[in-house]
Amino acid sequence: MEDHIVRSYDEELKFILRRISEMGGQAERMLEQSVRALIRSDLSLAQTVVADDVLLDAAERELEERAVLTIAKRQPMARDLREIVGAIRIASDLERIGDLGKNIAKRAIAVHEFGQPLQLTRGIEHMASLAQEQLKDVLDAYAARDAERAAAVRARDEDIDSMYTSIFRELLTYMMEDPRNITACTHLLFSAKNIERIGDHATNIAETVYYIQTGQQFESERPKSDATATMVLPATVAGSNE
Amino acid sequence: MEDHIVRSYDEELKFILRRISEMGGQAERMLEQSVRALIRSDLSLAQTVVADDVLLDAAERELEERAVLTIAKRQPMARDLREIVGAIRIASDLERIGDLGKNIAKRAIAVHEFGQPLQLTRGIEHMASLAQEQLKDVLDAYAARDAERAAAVRARDEDIDSMYTSIFRELLTYMMEDPRNITACTHLLFSAKNIERIGDHATNIAETVYYIQTGQQFESERPKSDATATMVLPATVAGSNE
Numbered sequence: 001m002e003d004h005i006v007r008s009y010d011e012e013l014k015f016i017l018r019r020i021s022e023m024g025g026q027a028e029r030m031l032e033q034s035v036r037a038l039i040r041s042d043l044s045l046a047q048t049v050v051a052d053d054v055l056l057d058a059a060e061r062e063l064e065e066r067a068v069l070t071i072a073k074r075q076p077m078a079r080d081l082r083e084i085v086g087a088i089r090i091a092s093d094l095e096r097i098g099d100l101g102k103n104i105a106k107r108a109i110a111v112h113e114f115g116q117p118l119q120l121t122r123g124i125e126h127m128a129s130l131a132q133e134q135l136k137d138v139l140d141a142y143a144a145r146d147a148e149r150a151a152a153v154r155a156r157d158e159d160i161d162s163m164y165t166s167i168f169r170e171l172l173t174y175m176m177e178d179p180r181n182i183t184a185c186t187h188l189l190f191s192a193k194n195i196e197r198i199g200d201h202a203t204n205i206a207e208t209v210y211y212i213q214t215g216q217q218f219e220s221e222r223p224k225s226d227a228t229a230t231m232v233l234p235a236t237v238a239g240s241n242e
Numbered sequence: 243m244e245d246h247i248v249r250s251y252d253e254e255l256k257f258i259l260r261r262i263s264e265m266g267g268q269a270e271r272m273l274e275q276s277v278r279a280l281i282r283s284d285l286s287l288a289q290t291v292v293a294d295d296v297l298l299d300a301a302e303r304e305l306e307e308r309a310v311l312t313i314a315k316r317q318p319m320a321r322d323l324r325e326i327v328g329a330i331r332i333a334s335d336l337e338r339i340g341d342l343g344k345n346i347a348k349r350a351i352a353v354h355e356f357g358q359p360l361q362l363t364r365g366i367e368h369m370a371s372l373a374q375e376q377l378k379d380v381l382d383a384y385a386a387r388d389a390e391r392a393a394a395v396r397a398r399d400e401d402i403d404s405m406y407t408s409i410f411r412e413l414l415t416y417m418m419e420d421p422r423n424i425t426a427c428t429h430l431l432f433s434a435k436n437i438e439r440i441g442d443h444a445t446n447i448a449e450t451v452y453y454i455q456t457g458q459q460f461e462s463e464r465p466k467s468d469a470t471a472t473m474v475l476p477a478t479v480a481g482s483n484e
Contacts, residue, residue: 064327068313077314081314103468110473172424176424186428229349229352232352232356232425
């Protein structure tokens with residue numbers, strides 16, 4: 001870790017917060033672009049997203065180093081310490097959102113080979129727009145240090161989860177109806193799962209905002225996530241192929 | 243964050259390192275048990291893994307709080323600072339390994355409903371044993387602060403990735419051959435993906451060990467991961483069902 005010349009604690013904190021804001025903007029853009037690349041089979045856009053991911057990785061690493069040096073040099077306590085620890089956590093969630101966006105962009109390339117089944121991507125498009133709203137909202141809640149707004153984001157994660165459950169079911173049904181759909185649907189399934197996880201990271205950020213602002217963790221248990229892990233679909237749809 | 247009474251910097255560091263060692267043991271156990279639950283359809287073992295995950299979550303949160311307080315109070319620099327930042331990073335990877343194990347355990351419940359297709363789980367069993375070795379090795383490398391051994395773990399991640407690629411291909415083929423396999427194979431596919439990601443976390447830990455010991459990041463680029471994201475399988479196998 002190299003040292004940096006900085007003038008005051010306030011300036012160090014401002015630097016960190018500005019970086020989070022930039023990273024947030026980039027994560028939002030990667031999510032939006034990756035889903036657009038998937039839906040529209042836009043391969044050059046997909047490649048842009050894949051290439052951009054290194055920027056977010058580097059930004060996270062730099063932010064962590066700066067934040068740790070600030071803690072070591074300034075010994076912040078209470079609220080100040082929560083601000084900096086919170087920034088490290090949020091940067092980590094944003095970096096992982098970037099990774100998931102990159103993975104969706106890669107799958108756009110595989111799905112493209114099939115000409116995409118448009119009716120299947122509609123559900124994903126809708127789910128992604130929910131995830132984008134959640135991400136935008138939680139970044140606004142962070143900027144405003146608004147614990148209530150963060151709590152609302154956290155509560156809404158269930159909507160994404162239940163949409164994922166219905167897309168999971170729908171994609172499996174398509175696979176059973178026609179095995180030629182299997183490869184494309186598998187990639188769409190992983191893409192939907194990635195979006196569901198992006199929603200989880202937005203929830204993580206909401207919890208961090210709440211913690212920064214109140215010094216408390218959420219009391220209520222987190223809404224249950226990903227009911228599909230234990231989901232069993234009857235194989236009757238497939239019966240017609242026997 | 244509550245304060246803790248501690249006697250010396252050395253004791254604080256020892257506490258943190260002991261916690262990492264406990265978390266590592268628990269993550270290893272969760273991985274082993276979740277895969278065993280999946281392979282043998284052992285539902286009570288699956289439920290144990292699901293229930294145990296909260297322990298790892300709590301351990302990570304506590305470790306992070308202790309580590310941050312230690313940085314703020316002791317202002318460690320250079321190697322000492324890397325030790326503590328490294329511990330925070332490793333705890334985060336171990337916590338995520340626990341999450342992935344929990345998700346595999348949940349899928350054991352869904353796969354169980356089908357009576358599991360034994361020939362399909364053999365590949366996953368083999369892949370999981372590789373991931374277990376990687377995790378054990380990297381935790382040993384951490385305990386010994388052995389940068390070379392960490393580098394070897396990182397290089398071997400490719401083996402898990404290529405095994406994942408072949409399992410991905412195999413599972414899709416089974417799905418195409420008989421649509422009744424689709425639900426079970428989908429859960430096995432996600433389980434295999436989870437194991438591949440556990441391998442990635444072992445690689446992250448290897449990079450952290452190297453960083454703690456040398457103060458440097460790895461020079462060489464990380465071996466490429468998950469070739470399946472862009473994989474397209476010919477749908478010819480499915481042709482016989484038309």
